[in-house]
Amino acid sequence: xxxxxxxxxxxxxxxxxxxxxxxxxxxxxxxxxxxxxxxxxxxxxxxxxxxxxxxxxxxxxxxxxxxxxxxxxxxxxxxxxxxxxxxxxxxxxxxxxxxxxxxxxxx
Numbered sequence: 037x038x039x040x041x042x043x044x045x046x047x048x049x050x051x052x053x054x055x056x057x058x059x060x061x062x063x064x065x066x067x068x069x070x071x072x073x074x075x076x077x078x079x080x081x082x083x084x085x086x087x088x089x090x091x092x093x094x095x096x097x098x099x100x101x102x103x104x105x106x107x108x109x110x111x112x113x114x115x116x117x118x119x120x121x122x123x124x125x126x127x128x129x130x131x132x133x134x135x136x137x138x139x140x141x142x143x
Contacts, residue, residue, distance in 0.1 A: 038072050041065070043112065045073040046097060046105040049087055054094035061095060077101060 045065055048056075062070045077086040077097075086101030097105065 039108065040112070041069045042073050042076050043105070043108055045069065046077065046087070046101065046108075049077075049095050049097045050102060050105055053096045054090055056095060057093040058089070058095070059093075 045061070048061070048064075056064075058070075065073070073087075078088070079085070082088075085098060086104050087095060087097045090096050
């Protein structure tokens with residue numbers, strides 16, 4: 037569940053580059069969620085960071101951060117699709133079993 041929150045913050049930083057400072061982002065997404073985002077995107081050595089602050093605390097995703105955002109978003113979409121396909125397959129299998137039972141009754 038926390039990856040979903042991190043993705044929301046990454047999306048916010050991607051579509052609003054260099055517009056908002058740390059205080060505004062903490063207020064918008066709550067302190068706990070900001071700390072998760074900070075650990076994931078702002079932590080580590082500079083070459084590993086996915087986001088950084090420019091000028092007077094204006095947040096921006098790095099090029100690597102944008103690629104990681106799209107990768108994670110794609111992965112999340114794939115999970116949703118897989119869940120939907122599992123549900124659809126289960127329903128179709130159940131209907132097929134019911135039809136098979138009806139066929140056996142007619143014989």
